Amino acid sequence: MAAKLDPIVGRYVNLSLQGREHRVYFEEAGNGIPLLCLHTAGADGRQFRYMMTDAAITDHFRVISFDLPWHGKSTPPEGWQNEEYRLTTDAYIEAIRTFRDALELERPVVLGCSIGGRIVLGLAIRHAAEFRALIGLEAAAHQTGWYDTDWLHRPDVHGGEVCAGLVSGLIAPQSPDTSRWETLWQYMQGGPGVFKGDLYFYRVDSDLRSEIDKIDTRDCPLYLLTGEYDFSCTPEDTAATAHDIRGAEITVMKELGHFPMSENPRQFRTYIIPVLEKIRAREVSCERR
Amino acid sequence: MAQQTAMAVGPLEAIGRLAELVNSDRSLVHRGRYVTNDIMIEIGNVSHYVRIDKGQIASLQRGPLLMHSWSFAIRGKEQAWRTFWQALPPPFFHDIFALAKRGEFRIEGDYKSLMTNLLYYKDVIAAPRRLAKETC
DSSP states (O other): OOOOOOSOEEEEEEEEETTEEEEEEEEEEOOSEEEEEEOOTTOOGGGGHHHHTOHHHHTTEEEEEEOOTTSTTSOOOTTGGGSOOOOOHHHHHHHHHHHHHHTTOOSOEEEEETHHHHHHHHHHHHOGGGOSEEEEESOOSOOOOOSOGGGGSBTTBOHHHHHHHHHGGGSOTTSOHHHHHHHHHHHHTSOTTHHHHHHHIIIIIOOOTTTGGGOOTTTSOEEEEEETTOSSSOHHHHHHHHHTSTTOEEEEETTOOSOHHHHOHHHHHHHHHHHHHHHHHHHHHHHHO | OGGGOOOSSOHHHHHHTHHHHHHTOHHHHHHTTTOOEEEEEEETTEEEEEEEETTEEEEEEESOOTTOOOSEEEEEOHHHHHHHTSSSOOTTSSSHHHHHHHTSEEEEEOHHHHHHTHHHHHHHHHTTHHHHHHTO
């Protein structure tokens, strides 16, 4: 009997980031316009596995996701045991651009969720011309901290379980049990302090509010989609960000929370496929000109 | 709205059925097998003292009950609990922290006991939602 193989292929690429060597894991599936997907804080690229197995997407897009250093199957850098992990805006942007260059992705579309959605705004501010389109899921220019992140990394509380317990409320109640618990499993598998270190970027190091009006969507279209059940990055937070960006398209996604692509893939595809079709249509129209 | 079916019973009656709802859920009791603790759930101005023994609800006493200790308490108005316990609650009423962030719930006391078994406590506290699901 033939093996039931997923179309997803995983590999490692060796990158120099922040002056240090990193072995970075990535997965991909499909052909066409490169679509680089950025996972949420404390998680990894598996969140995009449903997009990578959706022929309506992979027939037209080469969907790629990489695990940020310290996440998923990407190895933390040598000496990690002697430092506290903290993601910064500069390191995040460097990782994305270095990965893109290493894989020779030509003006990819970048789709990012949560911290990935925040950095998409950073790319739009600093490097818009390098991308065909940018998609921010659960994205806002800033978030005021609303809980004590010390709970996420301390030896007397199980890090994986508390991270999952915390984010469980960010999943919409309509999301199927299977994909809800798969999303939580990924949080349970995060390395110690990694979720907390990502939130340093999210809360402290990446307040983009003063720069957000620099975004020019004529250089690169920007789509912002936020789940109605996301009480961390709320639809109001995204709307406040979009208010200052001329031409940004904003969508509130019904019956979805903070992890749309992994918590309820069937619901999410009804929102993301029309966006991807717009990007394709724009591409075709540019080629004709 | 059909999807957000309200409970057939009110919050005060629903909390009274907490023991049967939790204790009949084997996987939830297993998840809480290391939890032995006293907590307090306040609905409006009515306190409920919940004693948990190895993941099972051992007793639930309705207040007033002076001088009774608890490790942490969750307090909210009756309407907030009613909305939280709908089969499919609306956004921002679907999770204890969502409600706390909105100011609808207050979570007080020893956070460590809550955070150490967060997935367990969240499902215990949401258990009365099953009463609304049964009426769907």
